[in-house]
Amino acid sequence: MIRAPLTPKQRERVLRAATSAPSKHNTQPWWFRWDGDDLEVHIDPERVLPRADPDGREAHIACGAAAFAARLGYASLGLGTDTALLPAPHEPLYAARLRVVGAAPDPRFETLYWSLPSRRTNRAPFRDTAIPSLVLEYLRDAARDEGTWLRVVGREPAYEHLLTLIRVATGLEDDYLREERAAWVDAPDARHRRDGVPARSLGPRPQDPTGAVRDLAVGRDTPGRGTTAFERHPTLAVLETRDDTPVQWLVAGQALLRVLVTGTRYGVAASFANQALEYPDLRDEVASEAKHFGTAQMVLRLGMGTEVPPTPRRPLSDVVGPRTRHV
Numbered sequence: 001m002i003r004a005p006l007t008p009k010q011r012e013r014v015l016r017a018a019t020s021a022p023s024k025h026n027t028q029p030w031w032f033r034w035d036g037d038d039l040e041v042h043i044d045p046e047r048v049l050p051r052a053d054p055d056g057r058e059a060h061i062a063c064g065a066a067a068f069a070a071r072l073g074y075a076s077l078g079l080g081t082d083t084a085l086l087p088a089p090h091e092p093l094y095a096a097r098l099r100v101v102g103a104a105p106d107p108r109f110e111t112l113y114w115s116l117p118s119r120r121t122n123r124a125p126f127r128d129t130a131i132p133s134l135v136l137e138y139l140r141d142a143a144r145d146e147g148t149w150l151r152v153v154g155r156e157p158a159y160e161h162l163l164t165l166i167r168v169a170t171g172l173e174d175d176y177l178r179e180e181r182a183a184w185v186d187a188p189d190a191r192h193r194r195d196g197v198p199a200r201s202l203g204p205r206p207q208d209p210t211g212a213v214r215d216l217a218v219g220r221d222t223p224g225r226g227t228t229a230f231e232r233h234p235t236l237a238v239l240e241t242r243d244d245t246p247v248q249w250l251v252a253g254q255a256l257l258r259v260l261v262t263g264t265r266y267g268v269a270a271s272f273a274n275q276a277l278e279y280p281d282l283r284d285e286v287a288s289e290a291k292h293f294g295t296a297q298m299v300l301r302l303g304m305g306t307e308v309p310p311t312p313r314r315p316l317s318d319v320v321g322p323r324t325r326h327v
């Protein structure tokens with residue numbers, strides 16, 4: 001059957017889905033281009049953080065998440081897609097191409113699409129209710145369906161060891177890293193910007209600064225922020241991939257968003273405690289010794305969440321290119 005091309009409204013729906021994806025410090029390190037009804041996802045090198053993300057690993061994760069969100073957008077229009085990661089070897093910043101195919105989309109995707117707008121990184125305390133084990137199973141399935149492993153860190157020594165690695169990494173942060181972050185997190189010009197993390201999304205300052213909540217504005221004075229005790233035993237999980245290549249970073253991003261929106265559906269909120277992944281030796285220690293996985297890509301703090309405000313996004317006109325091919 002011949003299908004009519006996407007209308008401008010339908011294109012907008014796909015792009016709004018894509019740009020709702022999470023990204024480090026809300027840098028939104030992506031731009032998009034239409035090729036007919038197929039969507040190209042590109043990494044924007046100007047938005048990759050030189051200090052915190054020198055290899056662009058986290059920018060790839062963000063673009064993988066954007067690609068997965070775009071897949072959900074297509075699915076909500078009844079369209080199945082085929083995803084090619086790094087489809088042009090001579091263009092390393094061309095992250096993914098989503099091609100519309102004749103087959104119907106995965107029936108679970110439409111439901112997930114409706115959870116996209118309420119997904120948030122939640123740096124507020126979680127409720128003192130455990131995540132139901134069946135829901136944890138759904139999160140594991142979501143990661144597995146995208147070719148990764150969500151390792152829920154359950155047993156005591158492993159849990160304590162991960163917390164220790166997070167603490168050690170927090171202690172290693174230098175001024176350069178904090179300066180870079182200050183340009184994005186509660187930045188002086190935040191009110192005029194549509195990127196970065198605004199003060200309202202920082203959450204309260206944790207009473208115990210050695211816990212699993214990452215205080216993105218540590219050492220800075222943010223008026224009206226307040227200090228609170230957080231839940232004592234958040235669920236910690238590590239998203240692991242097979243190896244540490246750009247393709248696997250994109251795979252991790254797709255899985256990350258699938259896990260997060262699956263959680264959103266069931267009231268599970270997440271924030272990230274990735275500090276230990278920013279130091280190669282600690283990152284190796286975070287990973288498991290699992291045979292088929294064993295590369296840590298994200299550390300998630302998970303729990304039953306309360307509502308938190310959204311972060312801004314740039315207008316679509318800023319992120320849709322004709323841009324030149326070789327950036």
Ligand SMILES: Cc1cc2nc3c(=O)[nH]c(=O)nc-3n(C[C@H](O)[C@H](O)[C@H](O)COP(=O)(O)O)c2cc1C
Binds near residue numbers: 023062119
């Ligand atoms: C690769 C990646 C790394 C991130 N690292 C952290 C982190 O270490 N700490 C944190 O609090 N948030 C982290 N975030 C969450 C971002 O700050 C968040 O996605 C962004 O501010 C947009 O907000 P939203 O997720 O609510 O849409 C990370 C997100 C991504 C995709």
